[in-house]
Amino acid sequence: MENAIELKNVSKNYKQFSLDNISFSVKKGFVTGFIGPNGAGKTSTIKMIMNLIHADSGSIELFGLDHKLNERFVKERIGFVYAENHFYDHLTIDKMKKIISPFYKNWDDALFYETVRKFDLPLKRKIKQLSTGMKMKFSLAIALAHHADLIIMDEPTSGLDPVFRSEVLDLFSEIMQDEEKTIFFSSHITSDLEQIADYITFIYDGRILFQETKDDILERFAIVKGDRQLLDADTRKHLIGIRETDFGFEALTADRVETREIFGKEVLIEQTNLEQLMVFTVRGEKHKRISS
Numbered sequence: 001m002e003n004a005i006e007l008k009n010v011s012k013n014y015k016q017f018s019l020d021n022i023s024f025s026v027k028k029g030f031v032t033g034f035i036g037p038n039g040a041g042k043t044s045t046i047k048m049i050m051n052l053i054h055a056d057s058g059s060i061e062l063f064g065l066d067h068k069l070n071e072r073f074v075k076e077r078i079g080f081v082y083a084e085n086h087f088y089d090h091l092t093i094d095k096m097k098k099i100i101s102p103f104y105k106n107w108d109d110a111l112f113y114e115t116v117r118k119f120d121l122p123l124k125r126k127i128k129q130l131s132t133g134m135k136m137k138f139s140l141a142i143a144l145a146h147h148a149d150l151i152i153m154d155e156p157t158s159g160l161d162p163v164f165r166s167e168v169l170d171l172f173s174e175i176m177q178d179e180e181k182t183i184f185f186s187s188h189i190t191s192d193l194e195q196i197a198d199y200i201t202f203i204y205d206g207r208i209l210f211q212e213t214k215d216d217i218l219e220r221f222a223i224v225k226g227d228r229q230l231l232d233a234d235t236r237k238h239l240i241g242i243r244e245t246d247f248g249f250e251a252l253t254a255d256r257v258e259t260r261e262i263f264g265k266e267v268l269i270e271q272t273n274l275e276q277l278m279v280f281t282v283r284g285e286k287h288k289r290i291s292s
């Protein structure tokens with residue numbers, strides 16, 4: 001399967017934080033959600049992909065091409081929706097569009113205005129007077145108007161109310177009707193990812209913990225509940241992010257079949273979701289760090 005994005009052994013060191021040898025790929029024709037808690041390294045990774053900051057080592061390919069050597073070409077094919085405002089505040093939507101559009105060979109004015117109408121965007125309003133949601137929709141209108149094959153978004157839904165969010169997610173589904181399109185977006189709103197992501201890449205503390213299809217993840221991982229007496233050094237090793245209460249324990253397992261083999265009918269094994277997966281995994285990783 002072709003990759004729209006491929007990172008191999010990418011590292012970036014800040015004084016107090018490192019992205020540590022990260023490798024992952026984003027499959028063409030699918031939606032990949034980039035999930036991780038605050039400060040995990042999502043924005044830094046996305047900025048490296050966009051060549052806004054430079055990796056210390058490793059390689060990044062977009063559409064199979066080195067992202068720096070072919071920057072102009074690959075950027076024509078990318079629609080980038082960024083959490084921070086990167087437009088000129090004092091310009092109206094229409095004026096800003098006039099500045100941006102000549103940069104793209106495939107610019108489609110009719111499609112831009114169609115999207116603007118669909119989103120109820122006020123063409124004559126200045127960027128600084130737009131709400132967060134409107135700015136986000138404007139960015140998306142730009143991405144669509146130059147027929148971007150790959151849409152990369154950093155926390156696109158985080159500042160949006162539920163109605164806006166649902167509209168934007170509907171739009172993503174619409175975009176994905178075209179099998180040539182790829183969406184890669186970061187979020188910690190797990191319900192949004194659950195709704196539309198085909199693949200999940202999970203980053204924590206500058207490391208990729210796993211990347212899989214969402215369906216495989218939700219099938220493999222599960223919540224385990226049982227009596228505390230079942231916990232010993234061996235069984236603890238099998239469980240992730242154990243939470244003990246007066247009544248028993250609950251934890252995450254990365255292998256529900258093995259869990260059944262280990263504990264038999266002594267435990268309850270329940271379906272998990274991406275939110276629990278994130279919470280238990282982060283708790284497990286923190287615990288590992290404390291005990292090592």
Ligand SMILES: Nc1ncnc2c1ncn2[C@@H]1O[C@H](COP(=O)(O)OP(=O)(O)OP(=O)(O)O)[C@@H](O)[C@H]1O
Pocket residue numbers: 014015016017036037038039040041042043044045188
């Ligand atoms: N220019 C920089 N100099 C030093 N440290 C930085 C710089 N940019 C980011 N960091 C640090 O890198 C870490 C990861 O930040 P990043 O913004 O990539 O995380 P994130 O997963 O996007 O978080 P959030 O969900 O909160 O936006 C943080 O600890 C941050 O303080």
